[in-house]
Amino acid sequence: xxxxxxxxxxxxxxxxxxxxxxxxxxxxxxxxxxxxxxxxxxxxxxxxxxxxxxxxxxxxxxxxxxxxxxxxxxxxxxxxxxxxxxxxxxxxxxxxxxxxxxxxxxxxxxxxxxxxxxxxxxxxxxxxxxxxxxxxxxxxxxxxxxxxxxxxxxxxxxxxxxxxxxxxxxxxxxxxxxxxxxxxxxxxxxxxxxxxxxxxxxxxxxxxxxxxxxxxxxxxxxxxxxxxxxxxxxxxxxxxxxxxxxxxxxxxxxxxxxxxxxxxxxxxxx
Amino acid sequence: xxxxxxxxxxxxxxxxxxxxxxxxxxxxxxxxxxxxxxxxxxxxxxxxxxxxxxxxxxxxxxxxxxxxxxxxxxxxxxxxxxxxxxxxxxxxxxxxxxxxxxxxxxxxxxxxxxxxxxxxxxxxxxxxxxxxxxxxxxxxxxxxxxxxxxxxxxxxxxxxxxxxxxxxxxxxxxxxxxxxxxxxxxxxxxxxxxxxxxxxxxxxxxxxxxxxxxxxxxxxxxxxxxxxxxxxxxxxxxxxxxxxxxxxxxxxxxxxxxxxxxxxxxxxxxxxx
Numbered sequence: 001x002x003x004x005x006x007x008x009x010x011x012x013x014x015x016x017x018x019x020x021x022x023x024x025x026x027x028x029x030x031x032x033x034x035x036x037x038x039x040x041x042x043x044x045x046x047x048x049x050x051x052x053x054x055x056x057x058x059x060x061x062x063x064x065x066x067x068x069x070x071x072x073x074x075x076x077x078x079x080x081x082x083x084x085x086x087x088x089x090x091x092x093x094x095x096x097x098x099x100x101x102x103x104x105x106x107x108x109x110x111x112x113x114x115x116x117x118x119x120x121x122x123x124x125x126x127x128x129x130x131x132x133x134x135x136x137x138x139x140x141x142x143x144x145x146x147x148x149x150x151x152x153x154x155x156x157x158x159x160x161x162x163x164x165x166x167x168x169x170x171x172x173x174x175x176x177x178x179x180x181x182x183x184x185x186x187x188x189x190x191x192x193x194x195x196x197x198x199x200x201x202x203x204x205x206x207x208x209x210x211x212x213x214x215x216x217x218x219x220x221x222x223x224x225x226x227x228x229x230x231x232x233x234x235x236x237x238x239x240x241x242x243x244x245x246x247x248x249x250x251x252x253x254x255x256x257x258x259x260x261x262x263x264x265x266x267x268x269x270x
Numbered sequence: 271x272x273x274x275x276x277x278x279x280x281x282x283x284x285x286x287x288x289x290x291x292x293x294x295x296x297x298x299x300x301x302x303x304x305x306x307x308x309x310x311x312x313x314x315x316x317x318x319x320x321x322x323x324x325x326x327x328x329x330x331x332x333x334x335x336x337x338x339x340x341x342x343x344x345x346x347x348x349x350x351x352x353x354x355x356x357x358x359x360x361x362x363x364x365x366x367x368x369x370x371x372x373x374x375x376x377x378x379x380x381x382x383x384x385x386x387x388x389x390x391x392x393x394x395x396x397x398x399x400x401x402x403x404x405x406x407x408x409x410x411x412x413x414x415x416x417x418x419x420x421x422x423x424x425x426x427x428x429x430x431x432x433x434x435x436x437x438x439x440x441x442x443x444x445x446x447x448x449x450x451x452x453x454x455x456x457x458x459x460x461x462x463x464x465x466x467x468x469x470x471x472x473x474x475x476x477x478x479x480x481x482x483x484x485x486x487x488x489x490x491x492x493x494x495x496x497x498x499x500x501x502x503x504x505x506x507x508x509x510x511x512x513x514x515x516x517x518x519x520x521x522x523x524x525x526x527x528x529x530x531x532x533x534x535x536x537x538x539x540x541x542x543x
Contacts, residue, residue, distance in 0.1 A: 099337065162377040169332050170443065171365030172395045180391070184382045 010256035017250050021073055024066035032067035033218045035059055041236050053238050068220040071132060076201040078136035080194050083143035091151025092178050109148050117142045121213055135214045139201050147193050154189050155182055188265045195258035199251040206247055222247050279349055280307040281451055281483045287343035289330055300326045302507035313477055313484040315494030318504035324487045328453045332370050333360045366396045369444035371454040375436035379428040385439050386424025392446040415442045416472060434465035451483040470497055491534040495519055503527045
């Protein structure tokens with residue numbers, strides 16, 4: 001059982017951020033892309049109903065931050081789901097199959113690891129186009145690699161466990177052994193790996209959008225809000241500080257949660 | 271013209287079988303040119319000190335030797351070669367024709383699956399039953415191994431059962447596919463004496479009623495004598511002595527057999543008040 005005190009704070013913070021992302025936009029009178037020509041580059045609290053101020057096009061920062069947060073979370077969720085599905089499948093097959101198949105799949109993983117990930121992302125986004133879907137796909141292109149390796153190592157270890165040998169002796173087909181006997185025993189590992197991967201996805205999305213490889217205007221994401229904020233840092237520092245603080249809080253809460261799960265998993269395995 | 275009756279084909283025939291494992295300096299010979307046969311319905315005790323190669327032989331018969339192992343010779347089961355057989359052929363034999371009872375049921379039963387699920391999986395794997403009939407077949411099998419309240423037992427997880435019940439569940443799973451050969455790898459080690467006796471009685475009854483061939487691996491000669499009509503003594507990967515259990519135990523020919531008998535006798539006398 002994970003120590004409640006380790007999880008309480010980061011989980012509370014994460015739930016607050018998720019809540020803000022989901023309903024924050026609904027309580028704002030402004031839409032994320034709506035322009036208020038009368039209030040351009042206003043500081044937080046200086047103009048009616050623009051609680052976090054406005055950007056240089058008069059768009060409400062609170063509404064855009066909520067939309068950006070929502071998009072970052074959804075993109076991370078989708079990228080994590082794709083990574084877990086792909087990484088687990090490849091890792092299970094490599095860990096359970098004969099040496100030749102294992103070597104082939106692990107060479108593929110190592111080969112993709114060796115490529116600069118920005119190059120991979122550029123290839124995917126140019127083939128599929130920009131948008132949340134292609135961004136999630138691009139992030140998953142590299143996200144599944146550590147999952148595949150960890151799953152493969154754990155499957156190799158479990159393959160010689162007596163209950164797996166017993167399943168083989170009973171004549172169970174490989175698919176049944178993989179899906180019913182091995183996979184349920186990888187739950188803890190997958191949870192830890194995914195929890196540690198999520199903050200990396202958040203950062204990656206921000207980084208790619210900052211570079212213009214992810215979400216592009218007028219859509220709001222944490223990355224392109226940071227990018228726009230950086231351009232107005234001297235005249236409107238809140239445009240940078242508020243998205244940056246949100247990003248830090250989100251990444252920190254996810255990292256602390258991931259670390260708590262990892263510590264719990266390591267303690268259980270010891 | 272009178273026909274000479276042919277001796278029955280052995281259920282299992284191991285001929286000149288060797289198994290070597292890679293080691294840092296030189297290959298380790300785990301099984302050395304071993305010959306062994308088991309007839310239908312015959313109960314053979316495979317005894318020997320720890321490290322003699324008994325469990326490795328059991329794994330080799332189930333074609334579960336480590337991938338890096340180098341095997342020579344042949345293992346034939348019901349006339350069919352197991353050494354070098356394709357995976358699908360081995361899968362069809364395992365569980366359905368050859369059952370294996372592991373040494374430690376606490377480790378050999380999947381911890382996250384109910385006993386019922388693990389029993390029924392064997393039937394599904396060999397196309398022996400559909401969901402509608404599998405449950406009643408599993409209950410029947412649990413009844414046959416003397417499991418109390420079999421219907422309720424289907425829903426229990428391994429951690430909810432005692433050592434004796436776990437071993438019964440393990441035996442039930444091994445017999446679920448109605449095999450003709452059962453390999454029991456020290457199934458009574460770690461059990462208290464009363465549970466040991468119950469498990470041995472159960473195996474004896476099942477072998478007689480179902481005509482099972484049995485390879486019973488143990489280092490306890492008293493257990494071997496109680497259950498098996500034939501005994502094979504293993505030492506350093508070889509069978510050094512084999513014959514009727516009573517004869518071998520009364521007139522041992524090999525030093526390692528005498529050592530095992532002496533050790534069993536010493537333990538017995540210590541145990542006596």
